Amino acid sequence: MHTSRLSTLALAIGTLCLVSGAFAQTKYGLGRKATDQEIAGWNIDVDRDGKSLPAGQGSVKQGAELFANQCAACHGDKGEGGIGDRLVGGQGTLATPKPIKTVGSFWPYAPTLFDYIRRAMPLNAPESLTNDEVYALSGYILNMNGIVPADATMDAKSLSAVKMPNRDGFVEDPRPDVP
């Protein structure tokens, strides 16, 4: 019993020595170094330029089928909205009294579509789609908005290359602006 405890302790000390370089220089000595593998597993952030988009690809056609199965129940068969947000249409309405804000009319960057679908959709099972499926869905939603053709295949390069209609529609915060 004692021997077993001692060896566990020795192992623990050994492990501590191995990683001690990670926190020896920090002020409070708290936490441990994150491994590349841990970071790769958790870091799913996709930047607006798409530089951090993952490998994989999916076609608009595949996206149409996935959308019907995974998305239409909330977003409508054609992305017209329902329980979930409207995704399609509204281009040209932003400066009217009734702006319709959708992916097509409002979102400034296409890679954000990949980022959001992958992390948060579908609402009942987030992070359940493969990267290929997320590319396909991104392509289909863009296609329904008339932004990419029906025969398009999306991957890191093609999704990054998409110029969204409202890319230049965002301005800096000028507040305080009233009174």
Added chain:
Amino acid sequence: MKRGSRAETAKSSTRRQFLAAGSLAVGGAAALVASGEVLAAKPVAGAENLPPNVPEWMKAPGADVGSEPYGQPSKFEKAIVRNMRKDAKQYTSFWSGSPLEDLEGTITPNGLFYERHHGGIPEIDPAQHRLMVHGLVETPMVFTMEDVRRFPAQSRTHFIECAGNPPFTRIYADKASSLVGLVSCAEWVGVPLKTVLEQVSIKPGAKWVIAEGADAAALTRSIPIEKCLDDAMLVYGQNGEALRPAQGYPLRVLLPGFEGNMNVKWVRRLHVTAEPAYSREETSKYTDSMPDGTARKFTFVMECKSIITRPSGTQKIKQGFNEISGLAWTGRGKIVKVDVSTDGGKSWQEAKLQEPVLTRALTRFRLPWTWDGTPTTIVSRATDETGYVQPSFEELKAVRGVNGVYHNNAMQPWKIAESGEVSNAHVKA
């Protein structure tokens, strides 16, 4: 008003017992006067507990010590709950408001703190929760909750307010909590974010920190590095206990004065970057649409605002003395002044601010008022330490239109009818 019963006095409990039995008020004995109001016509339940009788709760011992391991409010307060619409299409991504009109002081009870979740409320075992800090840092690190709690801690009292409180098109609701219930205030305990960032040593070129929640929305918001190195915190304590699950248990970001959505709950990852994420939450949502079709991005600060909570919509006042009381707050520092008008904005009186007035915290104001029974409109207007004065809705609308959704900090006028009934003075055309 709900609290009116406090002032109730009874001259003859025996007589009232008869009244309680359902008979009509008769004779001088029934003229029970409280705060100038004749209560005679109303039978009073439980008159046997009123003077001169000894109330029943004094005649036998009450519940044992410890009979409630975690105490609950009195059963007579069960109507004081979060205010939530019942007609939502789903409640995974929705909100509920603090019942501001029923709350006292400036601290929001944890069970009544407003909610806004985007993927439901996760149930997180703190032993299995990790905070990862990576990106433009010398040493990417992982912290356990035990690690986080071992850093030197601070307590700070701050409000958190949802950016859309209320949207510009939803200013017609009937009561205070339906209008601006998405604001709450607590004493938070945690570690300054700066301390944790020093631990990982941020690299030159680090301009933003993308915070990610461990909820089903994996919600991400980008925070300017200046804020992270200023008063931002990672908090685990709220009003003396651990954060509630609905407030981000076991760990959340606190950005004093910044819109609620950025105060990422259940925070599990801080990604130090040169550029903001331009995430869905900070492009397609939480940007402010202007009449010309542009949208303002990175609109972080919640501007100076106030509302009278008592008397307020759906309440009813009596002629005579009424204390006007409400809340004021600003994301830019301290409230320095709240003016109240009881004549629809023609003249203003300075209300008294309850001390201590804290930076970026709810501030209680009070003004004694005697209502002469004439229909009128009451409204409050706050000023913060930058000299900024809370605008009227008309002033805001003239500049921003009504499609902005977020950052409506307009004054809220309440109309008082001859009957004493209080209602929203904003009436939909």
